[in-house]
Amino acid sequence: MVNSDLEGVRDRNILDPHFLIVAGEASGDLHGEKLIQSLLDIYPKARFTGMGGARMRAAGVDILFGIERMGAVGLVEIFSDFGHYFGVYRTLMKEIASRKYTAVILIDYPTLNLRLAKQSRKHDCPVYYFISPQVWAWRKGRIKDIRKSVHKMFVILPFEEEMYREAGVDAEFLGHPFIEMVHPTRTREESFEKFALDSNIKTVGLLPGSRMNEVTSLLDEMLRAAEKIKKELGSCQFLLPVAESIDTALIQQKLGSNLLDIKLVQGETYDVMNTCDTLIIASGSATLEAGIIGCPMVIVYKLSPLTYWLALMLINTPYYGLVNIVAGEGVAPELIQGKANADNIAAETLKLLKNPEHCQEVRDRLLLVRKNLGSPGVMKAVASSMADSLSKINPHEKISL
Numbered sequence: 001m002v003n004s005d006l007e008g009v010r011d012r013n014i015l016d017p018h019f020l021i022v023a024g025e026a027s028g029d030l031h032g033e034k035l036i037q038s039l040l041d042i043y044p045k046a047r048f049t050g051m052g053g054a055r056m057r058a059a060g061v062d063i064l065f066g067i068e069r070m071g072a073v074g075l076v077e078i079f080s081d082f083g084h085y086f087g088v089y090r091t092l093m094k095e096i097a098s099r100k101y102t103a104v105i106l107i108d109y110p111t112l113n114l115r116l117a118k119q120s121r122k123h124d125c126p127v128y129y130f131i132s133p134q135v136w137a138w139r140k141g142r143i144k145d146i147r148k149s150v151h152k153m154f155v156i157l158p159f160e161e162e163m164y165r166e167a168g169v170d171a172e173f174l175g176h177p178f179i180e181m182v183h184p185t186r187t188r189e190e191s192f193e194k195f196a197l198d199s200n201i202k203t204v205g206l207l208p209g210s211r212m213n214e215v216t217s218l219l220d221e222m223l224r225a226a227e228k229i230k231k232e233l234g235s236c237q238f239l240l241p242v243a244e245s246i247d248t249a250l251i252q253q254k255l256g257s258n259l260l261d262i263k264l265v266q267g268e269t270y271d272v273m274n275t276c277d278t279l280i281i282a283s284g285s286a287t288l289e290a291g292i293i294g295c296p297m298v299i300v301y302k303l304s305p306l307t308y309w310l311a312l313m314l315i316n317t318p319y320y321g322l323v324n325i326v327a328g329e330g331v332a333p334e335l336i337q338g339k340a341n342a343d344n345i346a347a348e349t350l351k352l353l354k355n356p357e358h359c360q361e362v363r364d365r366l367l368l369v370r371k372n373l374g375s376p377g378v379m380k381a382v383a384s385s386m387a388d389s390l391s392k393i394n395p396h397e398k399i400s401l
Contacts, residue, residue: 016045017102017390020095021052022116024109025067026210026245027285028131029053031177031379032107035130036060038383049095050105051088054244064091068245088112093119103151103390107131114142117149126151126393128386132160132171136317143167152389154382157326158372174381175374178285182292184274191275195263201235202277202353205295206262207269209282210243212250217302219254222280224342226260229349236353238262239276241269277359278352280345283320287332291323291369296362297332298348299324300340308337327369331362 019039023032033055039046040060048061057063065088089112096104096119103126106113110133120127132155135142146153146169153171155161164171184191192199206226208219230236240262242248248264255262265272269286273279273293281287283301290297299321302308319325320334333348335341352359 015043016047017043018047018049018100019103019105020092020101021048021050021056021061021105021107022092022109022113023050023052023056023067023107024112026053026243028107028109029055029067030181031131032056032061033059034177034181034379035105035107035383038379039386041380042383042387049101051092064095089115092116096120096123096125099123099125101125103128105130105386108133110134110142114145114149118145121149126390128152128154128389130154130382131156132164136160136163143169151393152386154385156378158374172385173374174385175376175378176288177378178289178292179370179373180376180378182270182289184271184293185268186271186274188275191271194271195239195265195275197237197239197263197275201237202233203237203239203275204229204349204353205272205276205279205281206238206240207272207279207281207286207290208240209284210245210286212246214282214284214301215246215250215254218282218300218340219251221300221340221342221345223254223260223262225280225345225349226262228342228346229353230260232346232350233353239265239272241265241267241272243269278349280349283322283334283336285322287321287323288326288369291326291331291366292373294363294366294370296352296359296366297323298345298352299332299334300345301334301336302340303337323366323369326372327365329365331365331369 021032023029029052032052036048036059049064050061051065052061052063053067096116104120106117106127106129108131114133117127127150129150132153133142147167153164153169155171155173156176158173161171161173186194197203206222208215208222226238238260242251242264251264270293273290273295276295279290279295279297281290281297281299283299287297287299301320317325320336321332323332324330335344
């Protein structure tokens, strides 16, 4: 039997549910916005409380915590702001313990969200997890905890569904949300005009990431590589899309006098990707976005020395870049940690820029990646499956997982 405090909660809220929804970074905020919109199509009176960014706030979430200080990668980075992280964790744990939510929706961000899932199970609140932790890459043992605490897992990579089901987890692959979200708004020719570019000159995109620590560790090397590329080619033009989560002043400070005439672009990342001949890009979800658009790329990344050492000990995958992981092969070269220096970045980028046949081969391989990610309508399908699952939960029985 459920705790008496919980009796009737799901009965009262099944048509006007109150969801606790948690996203911890910019990509999760974007996916959260789209998922909320799809859930509101099913539950027009639904309420949402939780953690997110400007997009989720605009979608109607009562934001308890913003994501501005939640973008750390690795244990070292998290401990540097431990007080804030612990405060967020403690508050969200209390929210779950209040037993006022119909269900908890967790989006990616496993460092926090897997702990919240355990707490939800203790209080018999169903958990729907959208965007799986990368258990196939490291700490696969986490699947046991997921099986106990997550009511249903919605995965976004095609190979994840079978992996989870074999482990006894109710998981479903309905496609990757990028399929319906990632598309340029203009033709390549229109973008050349908009960005004041010369269509006869090679164009390189610099994408140092959506976290401040990524920009700090990667942009300087990217800029030095850009100098070498332009020197080798004689002429080259550069675009740098600035993520919403990044202070443009930081970018401008690093550009200094901007002798390379690097053009900063706000909010048009997909048009930048579609315009460029190749990209120098931080490892992360942006590599998959670039893959969907079909732009060849060189993937770079740096972590703190201790975090990198821990990653080497724990990670069990031959690739770091998400586009390579989905492809199951090295479609894009990866330069990680010490290899992510200006000389190497420039050399790999020039291989692409100087060899049109190789570039076309990469584009063809990226097309296969896109085909493996499903069809449009992903968020509506996830929301519908989530609602169907929720309707089948008996409100008078203890959640059994």
